[in-house]
Amino acid sequence: MSHQIVLLRASGVALALLLITACAVNPVTGQRELGLISEAEEIAIGRDNYVAGQQMQSGRYNVDPVLNDYVAQVGQRLAEASDRPGLPYEFVVLNNSVPNAWAMPGGKIAINRGLLLEMDSEAELAAVLGHEIVHAAARHSARGMERNLALQLGLGLGAMALGTREDNVGMLLVGGASIAAGLLNQRYSREAELEADRYGTIYMARAGYNPEAAVELQQTFVRLSEGRESGWLDGLFASHPPSQQRVEANRATATELGREGRMGRETYQQRIAVLKRTAPAYEAYDEGRRALRDGETDKAHTLARQAVAAEPREALFHGLLGDIDIQRGRYRDALPHLERAMARNNEYFAFHLNAGIAMEQLQDYERARSHLEKSIQLLPTAPAHYTAGNVARAQGDRNRAIEHYRTAAQSDSEAGARARRALQEMGA
Numbered sequence: 001m002s003h004q005i006v007l008l009r010a011s012g013v014a015l016a017l018l019l020i021t022a023c024a025v026n027p028v029t030g031q032r033e034l035g036l037i038s039e040a041e042e043i044a045i046g047r048d049n050y051v052a053g054q055q056m057q058s059g060r061y062n063v064d065p066v067l068n069d070y071v072a073q074v075g076q077r078l079a080e081a082s083d084r085p086g087l088p089y090e091f092v093v094l095n096n097s098v099p100n101a102w103a104m105p106g107g108k109i110a111i112n113r114g115l116l117l118e119m120d121s122e123a124e125l126a127a128v129l130g131h132e133i134v135h136a137a138a139r140h141s142a143r144g145m146e147r148n149l150a151l152q153l154g155l156g157l158g159a160m161a162l163g164t165r166e167d168n169v170g171m172l173l174v175g176g177a178s179i180a181a182g183l184l185n186q187r188y189s190r191e192a193e194l195e196a197d198r199y200g201t202i203y204m205a206r207a208g209y210n211p212e213a214a215v216e217l218q219q220t221f222v223r224l225s226e227g228r229e230s231g232w233l234d235g236l237f238a239s240h241p242p243s244q245q246r247v248e249a250n251r252a253t254a255t256e257l258g259r260e261g262r263m264g265r266e267t268y269q270q271r272i273a274v275l276k277r278t279a280p281a282y283e284a285y286d287e288g289r290r291a292l293r294d295g296e297t298d299k300a301h302t303l304a305r306q307a308v309a310a311e312p313r314e315a316l317f318h319g320l321l322g323d324i325d326i327q328r329g330r331y332r333d334a335l336p337h338l339e340r341a342m343a344r345n346n347e348y349f350a351f352h353l354n355a356g357i358a359m360e361q362l363q364d365y366e367r368a369r370s371h372l373e374k375s376i377q378l379l380p381t382a383p384a385h386y387t388a389g390n391v392a393r394a395q396g397d398r399n400r401a402i403e404h405y406r407t408a409a410q411s412d413s414e415a416g417a418r419a420r421r422a423l424q425e426m427g428a
């Protein structure tokens with residue numbers, strides 16, 4: 001991706017030429033459209049941003065790995081029935097209660113634990129995954145990037161319009177992670193949604209599922225969106241707004257394709273049994289997170305304890321206990337909780353970030369540095385770079401400190417402001 005973008009940025013004339021020459025036929029719809037981003041670049045965008053996208057959404061769900069395998073199997077079956085079976089599709093379950101699913105270019109797809117709980121059958125799961133496969137296969141998100149690119153170049157601006165929403169994680173991202181955030185926060189047009197519903201339902205039918213499930217799923221979404229809580233706005237309904245129009249369109253597609261095929265209700269219920277059983281523990285955790293954010297540490301602690309007691313295998317619950325101790329300034333007490341979190345899931349940036357913060361406070365610089373590096377590798381954030389700057393400064397490595405502070409200073413956050421002050425102090 002980067003070569004073409006750099007090239008395009010270089011000259012408005014070059015852009016005009018590319019706009020004329022870079023037309024392509026959409027592999028799903030057969031329509032001609034803008035094609036600034038090649039298939040190789042689409043695949044590279046997805047590959048380079050998939051991990052960061054997962055990290056921003058609480059990382060992967062790993063308490064029941066069988067569930068992830070199951071979702072991936074259903075996804076691959078649909079991908080094979082799609083118009084672009086050759087893309088390097090991947091399907092993961094994210095450890096997040098918000099009902100949401102997303103696709104990055106090149107077939108990198110994720111579905112949240114919270115959305116799996118809202119569905120009744122394997123065919124409904126297939127409807128969600130089919131819909132996301134179309135967003136990837138029909139280049140909906142790649143096209144969104146192209147529109148931003150063309151718009152910016154037309155206006156003579158240098159940077160890509162892939163800003164992050166004003167949410168907690170978004171504010172803290174630095175460097176390449178903002179591209180992943182832009183991909184996640186993408187809003188699809190009504191046309192793109194209808195196209196994803198239609199072709200997704202066709203792929204379902206080809207894979208042997210009953211298209212009626214796409215109607216049921218959309219009805220569930222409409223019902224939920226009517227009584228929605230504020231958290232839902234950040235999820236599925238922001239990027240893929242449900243509507244009665246989509247219900248009707250799916251009904252027409254189901255009639256056209258015939259209401260035959262597998263529903264897979266029993267199989268699905270068996271596969272999500274662990275999720276269902278542990279749902280109250282995750283509710284306690286989510287409430288504990290909100291309490292901690294609001295400064296109610298005692299309430300957060302009670303809820304985190306409750307969650308750990310109900311499901312001790314979940315890394316996030318131990319991580320919350322660690323975060324509470326950090327907020328209370330009890331760095332030494334935080335460490336055993338964070339160690340337990342990392343022992344259960346070593347691939348989530350926040351555990352390493354918080355371990356690094358606690359160790360820096362305890363002047364355990366070498367260990368702090370290794371956790372902060374791991375955290376930055378999973379997801380580059382301003383707090384990790386700022387703290388890594390402090391560690392380097394304490395270790396007498398001025399150049400490395402300045403480098404970390406400069407990266408953190410890009411961010412419009414408290415860590416960014418602290419990094420800017422540290423740079424001033426150092427005369428850098």
Ligand SMILES: [Zn+2]
Pocket residue numbers: 131135188192193196239240
């Ligand atoms: Zn959609």
